[in-house]
Amino acid sequence: MCLHLTDEDNTIRYLALDQLTDNPFHLWKDRSKESSTLTLASGTLSDEQFYxxxxxxxxxxxxxxxxxxxxxxxxxxxxxxxxxxxxxxxxxxxxxxxxxxxxxxxxxxxxxxx
The missing domain is CATH 1.10.287 (Helix Hairpins)
Known part of the structure; x- marks a missing residue:
């Protein structure tokens, strides 16, 4: 399952759902760069809010x-x-x-x- 997002500078980021690890809040792995937040049009969504x-x-x-x-x-x-x-x-x-x-x-x- 992949999620395709675009940033403000129109770069496409591909996020893939990883297997659950010891940390349940680390569900999404950014394939282009490390990020702990998910950028949306209205703002950011932290890992805990996303979970x-x-x-x-x-x-x-x-x-x-x-x-x-x-x-x-x-x-x-x-x-x-x-x-x-x-x-x-x-x-x-x-x-x-x-x-x-x-x-x-x-x-x-x-x-x-x-």
Whole structure:
């Protein structure tokens, strides 16, 4: 996972997500030069603030993914009970199965860094 940023002087910096080390606040490694802050348009974001935001995004996406898994499980159960005699039931069941699969994969993928 890479993040591409541009500084005020339009130099492109490539940041790559490293494996978690003993210091949980050292998540991003600047490939062009060493930096302890992430420069954004509105200012700077320290490592601790970025880590807090990163965890907030992970926990929020986990909650949304769990709700998606539950909702799609119910949809699949309802459409199986209705039967597959109508083409719309087949299409909606396929959509629910696809969404369920993606929610499970995203739940697993966002849980991996923690």
């Amino acid at each position: 807090t935001f990163f965890l907030f995004m992970i926990y929020t996406s986990q909650l949304i993914n769990i709700c998606a898994v539950i909702a799609n499980s119910l949809c699949i159960a309802v459409f199986v009970k209705l039967g597959f005699s109508e083409p719309s039931n087949i299409s909606l069941t396929a959509l629910a199965v696809c969404d369920f699969t993606m929610a499970v994969l995203f739940t697993w993928a966002t849980c991996a860094p923690c």
